[in-house]
Amino acid sequence: MNLSGKVALVTGAGTGIGKGVAIGLAKHGAKVAVHYNRSDAGAKDTLEQIQAFGGDAIIVQANVQNNDEIVRMVKQVVDHYGRIDVLVNNAALQLNYRFFEHDESTFDRMMYTNLKGYWQCIQAVVPYMKKQQSGRIMLMSSIHGKRPGDFDVVYSMTKGGIRMLGREAAIELGKYGITVNTLEPGAVDVGKQSVRESKPFLDEAEQKRRKPGEFMKKFPMGRVGKPADVAALACFIASDESEFITGSAIRLDGASVHL
Numbered sequence: 001m002n003l004s005g006k007v008a009l010v011t012g013a014g015t016g017i018g019k020g021v022a023i024g025l026a027k028h029g030a031k032v033a034v035h036y037n038r039s040d041a042g043a044k045d046t047l048e049q050i051q052a053f054g055g056d057a058i059i060v061q062a063n064v065q066n067n068d069e070i071v072r073m074v075k076q077v078v079d080h081y082g083r084i085d086v087l088v089n090n091a092a093l094q095l096n097y098r099f100f101e102h103d104e105s106t107f108d109r110m111m112y113t114n115l116k117g118y119w120q121c122i123q124a125v126v127p128y129m130k131k132q133q134s135g136r137i138m139l140m141s142s143i144h145g146k147r148p149g150d151f152d153v154v155y156s157m158t159k160g161g162i163r164m165l166g167r168e169a170a171i172e173l174g175k176y177g178i179t180v181n182t183l184e185p186g187a188v189d190v191g192k193q194s195v196r197e198s199k200p201f202l203d204e205a206e207q208k209r210r211k212p213g214e215f216m217k218k219f220p221m222g223r224v225g226k227p228a229d230v231a232a233l234a235c236f237i238a239s240d241e242s243e244f245i246t247g248s249a250i251r252l253d254g255a256s257v258h259l
Contacts, residue, residue: 001239002029002239003028003086003235003238005029006029006030006086006238007030007031007032007033007082007083007085008022008025008031008084008085008086008087008238009033009074009086009087009125010022010032010033010034010035011035011089011091011117011121012035012036012037012090012091013034013036013043013090014034014035014036014040014042014046015042016188016190016191017140017185017188017227018091019042019045019046019227020227020230021227021231021234022046022088023046023050023055023231024231024232024235025088025235026053026055026056027055028238028239030086031056031057031081032055032056033057033058033073033077033081034047034058034059034060035059036059036060036061037063037064037091047059058080060073060076061073064091064113064117064118064120065117067120067124070117070120070121070124071124074121074124074128078128083128083132084128084129084135085129085134085135086135086137086138087121087122087125087136087137088138088140088234089117089121089122089137089138089140090140091113091117092114092140092158093110093113094155095110096152096155098153102153102154106154107154110155111157111158114158114161114162115158115161115165118165122137122165122180125137126173126178129176129177132177133176133177134176134178135176135177135178136178136237136238136242137169137173137178137180137181138180138181138182138183138234138238139162139165139180140182140230141162141163141166141184141249142184142185142186143184143186143251143253143256144159144160146184146249159184163182163249166180166181166182166247167180167182167247167249170246170248174247179242179243179245179246180247181245181246181247181250182249183230183234183237183250183252184249184250184253185225185229185253186225186251186252186253186254187218187225187256188229188230189224189226190227218256219256220254220257223254224254230252233252
């Protein structure tokens, strides 16, 4: 997959899946805008890793809850590179709060980041993509966009909304040569995060109840996903070879099962 000449913006690229996707796109020749909101050290690390193998990248900052900041960020990318071909909506908030642990404030923050932020980022890049009559938009959702989770109802709600946003946007934007697809990873090992305000998936009682090795029985391939696995799919979707794939929600979970 040759992505030379393409310009990609990856939101939330300072950590986890976003970092892996940004590095993967750059390895295939794309010029990458590495977005962060608070993970400035992580964004710098992503940039340094890309530059280490001769890739071309810049760092951009924005709070994706704020439309003015999103518009400024996208303009910064276009002013620097002259175009924008790929948007990977990845920046997200995951608190792992139970039903009654959420309040109006946490509900709004998750909706504004995970769903409204995606919608506003699409709105910001589409005018440039329309002029080019081409573009690739990817929305990072989750298997919990379709399958209920047992750790955060609001998180699952946002991921379900992202799935429908992708489908609806694909229908409306197809006439401009713009594809929109949703990626639905399962469990992904993202290592330690520099900034975490989320609670553990399992409380102490549940951790004690589960038998050693029980969690891994969910994964027929013997492991959870890696950011590089998601990056490989993202690179294909960003390529010219994926031209007729749009409106899809692509599950990437190693055939995991729910215990």
